[in-house]
Amino acid sequence: MLEELVRQRLETLLSGHPPASTDVRDFLGAQFDLGLAWVSYPEGRGGLGAPQELQSLIDRTLSDAGAPHPFTVNPIGYGMAAPTLLAFAAPDDLDQKLRPLLTGEEVWCQLFSEPSAGSDVAGLSTRAVRDGDEWVVTGQKVWTSLAHRATWGLLLARTDPTVPKHAGLTYFFIDMHAPGVEVRPLRQATGDAEFNEVFFTELRIPDSSRLGAVGEGWKVAITTLMNERVAIGGRMTPRGQGPIGEAVALWQEAGRPEQLKDRLMGLWVRSEVLRLTNVRARELAKAGGTAGPEGSTAKLLAGELNQDVYEFCVELLGPAGALYPETYEMSGGADGARRDVRYGFLRSQANTIEGGTSEVMRNILGERVLGLPPEPRVDKDVPFNEIGR
Numbered sequence: 001m002l003e004e005l006v007r008q009r010l011e012t013l014l015s016g017h018p019p020a021s022t023d024v025r026d027f028l029g030a031q032f033d034l035g036l037a038w039v040s041y042p043e044g045r046g047g048l049g050a051p052q053e054l055q056s057l058i059d060r061t062l063s064d065a066g067a068p069h070p071f072t073v074n075p076i077g078y079g080m081a082a083p084t085l086l087a088f089a090a091p092d093d094l095d096q097k098l099r100p101l102l103t104g105e106e107v108w109c110q111l112f113s114e115p116s117a118g119s120d121v122a123g124l125s126t127r128a129v130r131d132g133d134e135w136v137v138t139g140q141k142v143w144t145s146l147a148h149r150a151t152w153g154l155l156l157a158r159t160d161p162t163v164p165k166h167a168g169l170t171y172f173f174i175d176m177h178a179p180g181v182e183v184r185p186l187r188q189a190t191g192d193a194e195f196n197e198v199f200f201t202e203l204r205i206p207d208s209s210r211l212g213a214v215g216e217g218w219k220v221a222i223t224t225l226m227n228e229r230v231a232i233g234g235r236m237t238p239r240g241q242g243p244i245g246e247a248v249a250l251w252q253e254a255g256r257p258e259q260l261k262d263r264l265m266g267l268w269v270r271s272e273v274l275r276l277t278n279v280r281a282r283e284l285a286k287a288g289g290t291a292g293p294e295g296s297t298a299k300l301l302a303g304e305l306n307q308d309v310y311e312f313c314v315e316l317l318g319p320a321g322a323l324y325p326e327t328y329e330m331s332g333g334a335d336g337a338r339r340d341v342r343y344g345f346l347r348s349q350a351n352t353i354e355g356g357t358s359e360v361m362r363n364i365l366g367e368r369v370l371g372l373p374p375e376p377r378v379d380k381d382v383p384f385n386e387i388g389r
Contacts, residue, residue: 002050003057009034010061019067028070028103031062037070037102041086045098063238070102076146076228077101077108081154081173083227088171088211088220097152109150109176110224111141111198116389118143119360121156121225122165122218125389126200128157128172135159135172135210137180137203143354147183147196150176155205156221159214161385168384169217172209180204190346191324228355243309243348244271246341250316260316267309274301297369300361303351310348313341321345 017030031037032046039054041047063069070078082101085094100106117124126139137157147153153174160168176183180203185193212220240248244267251257251264277298314321324342352358366372379387 002048003054005048006036006039006050006054006057009036010058014062014065014067019062019065024068024073025103025105027068028073029099031067031070032099032102036062037098038082038086041098045086045094046082046102070104073104074101074107076110076154077104077106077152080110080224080228081108081152084154084211084220084224085173087223089173090208093173100151106151107146107149109144109147109153110228111144111147111153111155111174112221112224113143114140115142119357121221122169123387124156124158124169126155126157127161128155128159128170128205130159130207131204133207134204135170135207137172137174137200137205139200141198141200142196143186144183144196144198145194145354147176147198148185148193152176153198154224156217158384159217162383163215164381165379165384165387166218167215169221170214171211171217171220172205173211174203174205174209178203178205188346189349190343192347225356239272239275242271243306243313243344244268246344247309247313247316250313250341254316260312263312267305267312270301270305271309274298274305277301296356296361296364299355300358300365303348303358306344306348306351310341310345314345317341 013027013030013034013036017027019027022030028037035041035043035046035048035050036058037046039047039050039058040052042049059069078101082098085097085101089097097106101108112121112124114124114126124139126137126141128135128137135157137155139157141155144153153176155172155174156169157172158168159170162168174181180201182199182201184197184199186195186197187193188195247264247267251260281298321342324346356364363375367374
């Protein structure tokens with residue numbers, strides 16, 4: 001029975017690699033080798049070919065044991081690159097890339113947004129021109145999380161400007177340290193520089209690095225984007241933990257001010273709605289469902305809720321809420337300060353933009369879930385090179 005096999009392997013993992021005393025990469029490597037990384041993936045590729053519903057058993061057991069979660073080590077790799085690679089990559093690439101992706105030895109980034117193509121990703125202009133068995137890439141990407149640490153990047157580029165914008169795209173994975181790739185960090189309000197702009201100057205990539213057919217990059221990109229929204233909004237935080245747990249603790253430290261109780265309870269209810277929405281998504285996965293537009297629901301709820309919770313927390317701090325420690329390096333914030341709600345308040349401002357803006361999420365839900373009429377798109381069927389820019 002597969003559930004019994006999973007339980008046995010969990011026991012083997014935790015007894016042989018106690019989380020408290022095992023290096024994170026060693027633990028995650030052992031988790032991969034035992035098929036407990038993505039339980040529904042094939043054997044030898046981090047899974048057991050088991051029903052997706054067993055992943056919740058794995059995640060819950062490892063969380064209770066204090067084990068590291070691969071999302072925190074390599075969020076874009078774990079949440080977005082892995083399912084995209086599984087769906088479109090060649091077998092050799094899967095064999096070579098999934099394990100170091102899970103352990104964090106090879107960090108991944110996502111190269112979609114551009115200065116003139118943010119919410120309208122299909123309007124991107126970075127070009128990839130075929131030259132024999134290679135492609136030559138020239139252009140610019142922006143808001144690329146973790147590009148400064150990444151080994152590999154997921155690249156969406158325009159390969160045919162003579163057809164409508166969605167039809168002329170092709171999807172690749174690229175070596176972020178190859179000649180022709182330049183990464184420039186962007187300093188944020190938090191003091192961090194986790195976002196970057198990336199420039200390509202005649203970057204040469206082999207055709208073997210293409211995912212999906214030429215001109216079908218949008219189809220591949222949808223797989224990435226839907227999983228991105230599930231990853232951002234769909235992480236299963238236990239009841240009363242995460243940002244709402246911080247808010248409750250601060251309210252108690254502030255003497256439980258009665259005038260703020262109703263507001264706190266409203267935030268608690270919304271947090272429960274988000275948690276139960278994610279539970280429902282897990283139930284869909286049990287039935288064999290895949291990431292679809294419903295993933296936009298959790299992403300929309302999570303982004304706006306985080307902002308409201310941290311605004312409440314900063315207000316509870318009073319005048320101290322306006323103070324912020326200047327203890328940050330370009331590679332990231334100090335560990336202690338990262339746990340401060342003031343950091344959370346500043347960082348949460350990106351939550352309604354990254355991974356698709358809240359406005360885009362509402363359009364997706366309105367059109368693809370509720371069946372409402374789509375917004376006018378006058379350039380949808382026009383060749384890209386005829387669209388004014």
